[in-house]
Amino acid sequence: MTSLTLFTPSGVLAKAQPLRRAAKRLTQLGFDVTTDADALAKHQRFAGDDATRLAALHRVADAAPSVALATRGGYGLTRLLDQIDWGRLAHSVEHGTRWVGYSDLTALQNGFIARHKGLAMWSGPLACEDFGRADDDGGVDEVTRDCFLEAMSGALEAVGFRESGAPRGETPFDGLEARGRLWGGNLTVLCSLLGTPHWPKVKGGILFLEDVNEHPYRVERMLLQLQQAGVIDAQAAVLLGDFGKPAKSPLDGGYGIKDAVAALRSRTRTPVLAGLPFGHVRTKVCLPVGATVELYVQGREAIVGWQSDPRLAHGAHDHHHHH
Missing domain, CATH: 3.50.30.60 (LD-carboxypeptidase A C-terminal domain-like)
Known part of the structure; x- marks a missing residue:
């Protein structure tokens, strides 16, 4: 099974339900899903204070799952950019981790490629918004889902x-x-x-x-x-x-x-x-x-x-x- 870790590097998750829904759906799609211990942490508008979110980022990098999928964007990665151990992130990418997200994740992705010429991260869906959407609100978009599955398997070209x-x-x-x-x-x-x-x-x-x-x-x-x-x-x-x-x-x-x-x-x-x-x-x-x-x-x-x-x-x- 493909290991997938859900983590929250930026804004706070207002509710736990979309995260649970996303974890369940991603499991049904064949991923071995782990939710980071601090995914639901709260500090002002952030998913935990800066130290908590930085530790989560490094924890995910050290675990090097096949997929590291952010739960949401918002704002918060800018606060961490000067403290991130980019080498640890690079090590995870070299070992096959695909970091995925967009919006505030733009800061992480571009900060990373500014330092690592031969490596890539993925702009793509966010767990709660794209996989945690209630069925009443339209559920999961099929194109988004299929493109994500193909990209995470290494087949998307x-x-x-x-x-x-x-x-x-x-x-x-x-x-x-x-x-x-x-x-x-x-x-x-x-x-x-x-x-x-x-x-x-x-x-x-x-x-x-x-x-x-x-x-x-x-x-x-x-x-x-x-x-x-x-x-x-x-x-x-x-x-x-x-x-x-x-x-x-x-x-x-x-x-x-x-x-x-x-x-x-x-x-x-x-x-x-x-x-x-x-x-x-x-x-x-x-x-x-x-x-x-x-x-x-x-x-x-x-x-x-x-x-x-x-x-x-x-x-x-x-x-x-x-x-």
Whole structure:
């Protein structure tokens, strides 16, 4: 059986029920599930104080389960970044642990790949939100579940999506091919790393971004911060996931996310594609953060592919199959 540990590195879990539900469902999916001892700890808005959450992170790393799945995001990993023993996390990844999550996990994933060139973590579902959702609220999304199972077995080697940002009838990215290191995640969390030791200095990479509950002008401001810092222009491509449906302001005058993206596109030569099925949405794919990926676009159909097990991009443990 595939060992899977549930842990809470950031925000507090308000209720235990979604965690129990997620553990039960993941067990039914064939995982040998362990819940970390402090998964339900509480301290202000956090899942325990900083020392408690740091210890949990190191405890999971030392146990090196096949899968380390965060229960939720929220906020809290930023507090731990300067104290994490990154070598212990790297050791777990080298021994096959797939760390999975998104949102606040963006801080952990990018802090990790900033230090470890050949290793990857996974942007993917969160236990409570994606596997702990009550049946009355729609239960588990099948695409999210199947993609997660495939990724955790090492079989997932590509995700496809339809580029949705171009005007109807136009295919500006047709024929695009790019290869580079995949990185990114939540836009707000990523921007908070800029200028810190936890920032991955990726050149020629494929940057993916998503966010939620941010007004389009705030999304634009962060996108332009990355562009003005030279980050966007240094990438081979940018993939935009979901940005939610933020509340409109009476001052917008029709301005929305598409206009924010247009503002970025007008300032960079880097291809900026929209439509990646990722973010604070029910249906989300799994993406190997830190792995080398290849992007191919035909018409409006885009495919992001990688070696079938991007645990290591290179090194002594290399046992990949090239497709």
